[in-house]
Amino acid sequence: MKHNRYPHLVVDTDRSESLTSTTGAVLLRKTMQIAGLDTALSAALMPWTTSRTVHHPAKVLLDLATAVAVGGDCVSDLAIVRAQPALFGTVASDPTASRLINTLAEDSTAAVAAIRQARAHCRERVWARRRPLEGRPGSFDGGQVIIDLDATTVTAHSDKEHAEINYKRQYGHAPMCALLDHGQYGTGEPLICDLRRGGASPQGADLHITTLSAALDQLPAGERGQVLVRTDAAGCSKEFLAHITDAGLQYSIGYIVSDTIKTALARLPEQAWQPAIDTHGEPRLDAHVAELTSTIPALANADAPSWPAGMRVIVRREYPHSGAQLRLTDIDGRRYTVFATNTRGTGWTLPTLELRHRQRARAEDRIRNLKDTGLANLPFQAFTKNQIWLEIVCLATELLVWTQTLCWGPHATIRRWEPKQLRLRILAVAGRIIHSGRRQLLRLPTNWPHLETITTGWTALHTT
Structure with missing residues (x-):
């Protein structure tokens, strides 16, 4: 040898x-x-x-x-x-x-505002030279700008100002990020990364509205007409969804599996389920999607503000993969994931909408890249x-x-x-x-x- x-x-x-x-x-x-x-x-x-x-x-x-x-x-x-x-x-x-x-x-x-103003100006120049997204600017199909809102934890190994223990029992800070998704052929851009104290809640309409407004300011003016906002269930509030709807934007927001949802699932006939698809458009094994909108009872009384008009509630069910940790919200061994959206139109089938929402996981990749580029430790x-x-x-x-x-x-x-x-x-x-x-x-x-x-x-x- x-x-x-x-x-x-x-x-x-x-x-x-x-x-x-x-x-x-x-x-x-x-x-x-x-x-x-x-x-x-x-x-x-x-x-x-x-x-x-x-x-x-x-x-x-x-x-x-x-x-x-x-x-x-x-x-x-x-x-x-x-x-x-x-x-x-x-x-x-x-x-x-x-x-x-x-x-x-x-x-x-003032310094952060000045730096962000310069970044927005340069982003417009880069996009004018070569647009990183598929499709035409402002178009609904393909050219849509997708903004993911998500909070993360930056751990602190020493006593830093406003470092606190969060609900996950982690010590550090909790920046709120607005991340632009380039789609399947690219990575993405960090539009906004707001530093917050460690114990700050990831929920709240005011937090999401402020972050979204700052993120929209980072986009070129011609790209703000067709924007999809994606978040997890932390962003699912009537006030935030109403704000998105009033701005003429689209949303795909995680929805909590509450008792109301469980009641709606019990009313859903088996023939309402359709096969879910993967990124190649092929059916996924033992995964199905269905729409719950017509089966959900009144979500609030007459005196409370209602959910925005045009909201749809869609659910996916599947068996957890081998080794996955089971949840209290699992029903009969199946995991149910629910989200709300206002997207309608030709071509936007339930499996397509579910796939688009599932791709919100790309936000985790963007955050991991940020932590690999200076965000891991402050x-x-x-x-x-x-x-x-x-x-x-x-x-x-x-x-x-x-x-x-x-x-x-x-x-x-x-x-x-x-x-x-x-x-x-x-x-x-x-x-x-x-x-x-x-x-x-x-x-x-x-x-x-x-x-x-x-x-x-x-x-x-x-x-x-």
């Missing part, structure tokens, strides 16, 4: 080469320029700029976002970017970056500083997603890559910067397995 061994190498501590690491981040830098993040943030953060400013606040925030995008999770990771001036220019020191965050945190409300003790950090996390995530959108085709596999894959295969490649005439050239290793993917992305950024 042939034995393959690792080559025996010795690190030469007396000499180093002029190599540049993470050169794949040149795609992030070019995306930043195309989106206009540098100019938009510079204008938005002008009130925090003085005549003695050496490092512009916009450049510092973008350098921090770049450091987080390539794998950093705190201010000190800015050293990775600072060590490569040929690629990223002059980068502020850690104390300078910390002082800027201190300054922005003194009026975090680096500061002060609550207002961590609010600024969440905006940096959103900037870093958007840099990655916009790069995927602009560099590669709408159905390219790389559009679905998560941050870890992008960093390992695209951003982590080392290269050498050489001077030829009046030009600076970045040369990449010829044997890098994803070299063609990088060159394709670079070409697209210059030609699209």
Whole structure:
């Protein structure tokens, strides 16, 4: 048998080469320029700029976002970017970056609003260059913008301001997120990530209305006509659904399996059930859907506000998979999942509506990606500083997603890559910067397995 061994190498501590690491981040830098993040943030953060400013606040925030995008999770990771001036220019020191965050945190409300205004402007530019969604803007079928609202827990391993124990017995904070779903061919964008104290409830109409309004402000004006709002049962309140209906939007909201629902299920005839489908449109084994709207008795008395007109209640039943933890709401061994929607029209069958609601699980993927891009741990003790950090996390995530959108085709596999894959295969490649005439050239290793993917992305950024 042939034995393959690792080559025996010795690190030469007396000499180093002029190599540049993470050169794949040149795609992030070019995306930043195309989106206009540098100019938009510079204008938005002008009130925090003085005549003695050496490092512009916009450049510092973008350098921090770049450091987080390539794998950093705190201010000190800015050293990775600072060590490569040929690629990223002059980068502020850690104390300078910390002082800027201190300054922005003194009026975090105004600073967050300014950063979000710049992000919304740049999102409109990116979408005008290449729309990340299928279909036509504003169209009901295919071009619809889907916004998922969901709260998550960011654990704290030290005593941070407003870190509390939540209902899950976890200690930390509970940010509320509004996440845009790119569909089956892409990932998604973080529209809003609002930091909240750890004990804050994930329920409440006011919370969801405020988050949705801020998320809509992040969308290009031409994309706000056809929006679908998805949440779990925490968002199922009469006031929130009425707000969505009055705004002319669609919703697909989780619904609690209450005694009222159980009574309606008992009245439902067996022939009302239809086979549920998977993502390929094929029937799922032992999974069925049905509409409960006509079998639900009055949900409130005459003096109480009613549910909005046009609301439909749809239920899915299936046997829990092997190893799944059973719930109190399971009936006769079957699990029932209920949701409310106001979507009607040709082509929107019960199985299709149920599949669309089930795809709300993609929000968990988006949150996992956020936690892999700086959200896993909040680096500061002060609550207002961590609010600024969440905006940096959103900037870093958007840099990655916009790069995927602009560099590669709408159905390219790389559009679905998560941050870890992008960093390992695209951003982590080392290269050498050489001077030829009046030009600076970045040369990449010829044997890098994803070299063609990088060159394709670079070409697209210059030609699209």
